[in-house]
Amino acid sequence: METLFALCIGFLTACGVFLMLRGRTFPVVVGLTMLSYAVNLFIFASGRLNLKGAVVLGTSDSYADPLPQALVLTAIVIGFAMTAFLVILAIRARADLGNDHVDGSMPAPRHAKRERTK
Amino acid sequence: MNHLILVPILLPFLTALLIMLPPIHYSAQRRRWLSMISTALLLVVSVVLLLTIKQQGLTFYALGNWQPPFGIIMVADLVSCIMLCLTAFLALGAISYGSAGEDEKGSFFHPLFQFQLMGINGAFLTGDLFNLFVFFEVLLIASYALLIHAGGKNKTRATVHYVILNLTGSAVFLLALAILYGTLGTLNIADMALKVTQLPDDNLMLVKAGALMLLIVFALKAAILPLQFWLPATYASASAPVAALFAVMTKIGVYALLRVFTTIFGEQAGPLQGLANSWLWPFGLATMLLGAIGVLASQDFRKLVANLVLVSVGSLVVLVAVQNTAAHAAVLYYTVHSTLICGALFLLADLIATQRGKAQDRLVAARRVNQPVLLGTLFVLCAISVAGLPPLSGFIGKVMLLQAAFGANGQYWLWAILLLSSLLVLIGLSRAGSTLFWRVSGMQKAEERVQPLQLFAVLWLLSASLLLMVFAGPLTELSFAAARQLADVLGTIQSILPGSGVLP
Numbered sequence: 052m053e054t055l056f057a058l059c060i061g062f063l064t065a066c067g068v069f070l071m072l073r074g075r076t077f078p079v080v081v082g083l084t085m086l087s088y089a090v091n092l093f094i095f096a097s098g099r100l101n102l103k104g105a106v107v108l109g110t111s112d113s114y115a116d117p118l119p120q121a122l123v124l125t126a127i128v129i130g131f132a133m134t135a136f137l138v139i140l141a142i143r144a145r146a147d148l149g150n151d152h153v154d155g156s157m158p159a160p161r162h163a164k165r166e167r168t169k
Numbered sequence: 170m171n172h173l174i175l176v177p178i179l180l181p182f183l184t185a186l187l188i189m190l191p192p193i194h195y196s197a198q199r200r201r202w203l204s205m206i207s208t209a210l211l212l213v214v215s216v217v218l219l220l221t222i223k224q225q226g227l228t229f230y231a232l233g234n235w236q237p238p239f240g241i242i243m244v245a246d247l248v249s250c251i252m253l254c255l256t257a258f259l260a261l262g263a264i265s266y267g268s269a270g271e272d273e274k275g276s277f278f279h280p281l282f283q284f285q286l287m288g289i290n291g292a293f294l295t296g297d298l299f300n301l302f303v304f305f306e307v308l309l310i311a312s313y314a315l316l317i318h319a320g321g322k323n324k325t326r327a328t329v330h331y332v333i334l335n336l337t338g339s340a341v342f343l344l345a346l347a348i349l350y351g352t353l354g355t356l357n358i359a360d361m362a363l364k365v366t367q368l369p370d371d372n373l374m375l376v377k378a379g380a381l382m383l384l385i386v387f388a389l390k391a392a393i394l395p396l397q398f399w400l401p402a403t404y405a406s407a408s409a410p411v412a413a414l415f416a417v418m419t420k421i422g423v424y425a426l427l428r429v430f431t432t433i434f435g436e437q438a439g440p441l442q443g444l445a446n447s448w449l450w451p452f453g454l455a456t457m458l459l460g461a462i463g464v465l466a467s468q469d470f471r472k473l474v475a476n477l478v479l480v481s482v483g484s485l486v487v488l489v490a491v492q493n494t495a496a497h498a499a500v501l502y503y504t505v506h507s508t509l510i511c512g513a514l515f516l517l518a519d520l521i522a523t524q525r526g527k528a529q530d531r532l533v534a535a536r537r538v539n540q541p542v543l544l545g546t547l548f549v550l551c552a553i554s555v556a557g558l559p560p561l562s563g564f565i566g567k568v569m570l571l572q573a574a575f576g577a578n579g580q581y582w583l584w585a586i587l588l589l590s591s592l593l594v595l596i597g598l599s600r601a602g603s604t605l606f607w608r609v610s611g612m613q614k615a616e617e618r619v620q621p622l623q624l625f626a627v628l629w630l631l632s633a634s635l636l637l638m639v640f641a642g643p644l645t646e647l648s649f650a651a652a653r654q655l656a657d658v659l660g661t662i663q664s665i666l667p668g669s670g671v672l673p
Contacts, residue, residue: 071337076329083336090343097351119350122299126343129306133336136313140325140332143317147325153333155326 052100056092063089074158075151076141080134087130094123173221174230174245176214177253177290180207185283201268204279208264211286212257219250223647227654227664229296237296237665238360244296244665247651248501252293252424255505258633259417259512260286266516266626267410274319274408281318285311285414292421296665298349298356301425302342305390309335312418315411316403323406331403334389342386348379358432359665362658365438377444383429384445391422391482393449394456401463404475409519412471413512413630419478420504423485427500427655431492435658449490450579454586457483461590464597470521470530473601474514477555480590481507484570487587491577497652499569502645506566506637510555513630517547520627521605524617532601534608539617545606547627552598554634557591562637567591569645 063085070082098116105111141151148155184207193199222228222245230243264282272278288308295301313335317328350356352372353364368376385396392400400419404412430445460479467473485504488496518530521544528535538544554561567587574583637644654660 071333079333083333083340086337086340090340090347093344094347094350097347099351118356119347122346122350125299125303129303129339133306133310133332133339136310137332137336140313140317140329144325144329147320147322153329155322155329 052102056096056100060089060092060096063092074153076144076153077151079153080137080141083137084130084134087126087134091123091126091130094119094126171221171225171228171230171245173214173218174228174243174294177211177218177257178243178287178294180211180214181283181286181290185280185287188280188283189277197273200279201264201272204264204283205261205268207283208257208261208286211290212254212261215250215253215257218245219247219254222247222250223650227661229665238355238357241300242296242357242665243294244358245294246661247647247654248424248427249293251501251505251648251651252420253290255420255508256286256289256293256417259509259630260414262509262512262516262626262630263410263413265622265629266413266519267408269620269622269626271319271408271410275317277314278318281311281315282410282414284308285315287311289417289421293424296358298346298358298361298429302339302346305342305421306339308418308421309339312411312415315414316407318411319408321406324408327403327406330399334399338386338389341382345379345382345386348375348382352376352379357665358428359662361433362435362437363662363666365433365441368439368441373440377441380429380434380441380444381448384426384448387422387425387429388452389422391419391426391486392456392479393422393482393486394452394459397456397459397479397482400479401467401472401475404478404515405469405471409516410626412474412515416478416508416511416515419482420485420508423482423489423500423504426486426489427497430489431497431655432658432661435656437658443492446490446492449486453483453486453488453490454582455483456480456486457586457590459483461593461597464594465600467532467597467601469532470518470601470605471515473532473597474511474518477514477594478507478511480594481511483590484587487583488570488573491574493573493577494649494652494656495569496573496577497655498645498648499566499573501648501651502569502637503566505644506562506634507555509630509633510551510563513547513627513634514551514555516623516627516630517544517551520544520619520623521548525605530605532604534604534610536611537609538606540619541606543619543624545602547631548602548606550631550634552602554631556595556598558595560638562634562641565638565641565645 067082067086070078098119104113104115106115145151150157188200188203193203227246232241285308288304291304292301295304313332317324352375353361355361355364389396404415434441434444457480460476460483463476464473467476485500488500522530524538525535554563557563557567574580
């Protein structure tokens, strides 16, 4: 279970970082979302992964740590709000700047430059 | 139980809600006055809290009476109270300036401003690392909306960068918190400081990794060298009152560094003691130098001021790395000075820009400003203070910085770079000033004049420099007391977790 969990987090983080480094706003938003999924899973794991951990006192020998669950809930809510804001901002940027590149202007493609010099 | 601790968080929160309710929301004047009065009240409350804490020592407020380490606590010590007073002082200036007309260029300026104050105050008061994250997000989401206030291409572009960077920073922050919680089993700052002492060797590297990830996050907020590229564009494109308030945002990063790396990883932390110093020292020096070069290279005055913020952050971070009482006292004094003066400079830059017509604040020959004597005098005073020339507060701050580094490793590096950057700042400012006021061409025709509220705002922030100089004695004593309290980690743990007395 630990290996699978770690692989999931690692894969999500890798995808998230890759997408965040793209030049357009939509992949960046998706990348940030994936990264926040990875982070949420990671926080959840900080309370240790154990099966059949009870929540209510006096019902079992082993208990689940409730704090990471509370933390992860907060992180999800905040991440959700921030992503919503970023989506709106990206649409606004598309309208204001006329394109969806994160720098506000599309870099001139290399082959186009070469053609001009010919 | 000291309920006063919660007031700096609740007051802006309730004010923001009130401003959005009908009887006030529909009238620009009412919004302005409520916002200003509430901020003035906030300043009074902060000062009262500071005086109370100075008498009583460190006090904490357990929310819902859940005692630490289980509940969430708000901790007020001298350091956080000084920062609260600083924020309220700065905010009053910024809001007064905004109330002169800037606030009507977009919607919800005042509520957002108050929400941001709530976030900033909460970040200063919290005694829990996860709550620090939550308050960071509160102040960040307000700052995103404030940054884009009044709209425009530049603002949109800067906001996109700022939001994406900070969201990434938040993700790293959460990762660091999860690592620290997984190893230390707590997120209460005092309890973490205690748990670090009993850390098994296996977890040492994990905790170190978590701590250094926190360092990355705070370095991003404070804009330290490899993570500072967002700052000049962001601050230069924000509208003036927002930029002035943002002058305190980098200092929140410095405050968090101070909190985490002196309290949690302080003298009691054994092998983890001062683990950030070897990173902060060189990068702080480099930030200072780069900021000074940026001041020389800036094409417009707002960018120049943004680079001044970088210089001040660099010098503060270096001193955080020195880790002694004198250094921390110098950090506090210099934080107050540099924040208020940078805020004043942002406001002044806007005043100059509106009077120069199309040239705005670009450093080129343009038409004469309408009120050269008034703006020129303000500019000279600000420049003297920020460059660190006597007699204003910058000089005292710089002297404290230099003295604090006395005897530290690599003292001569710090002295050389600090003095060199001061010289570069001086050259940059005199070049900018002579261009703005003397290289004039054409006739003056516009009739924009400085409005009384705007003038009040700049004078208010500038008066801080004067006060910091006149009352330098008591204020340095206060910052030394605060630094001693900050360094007294065992005392902090004792007063927050009285039952834990297991320390040597």
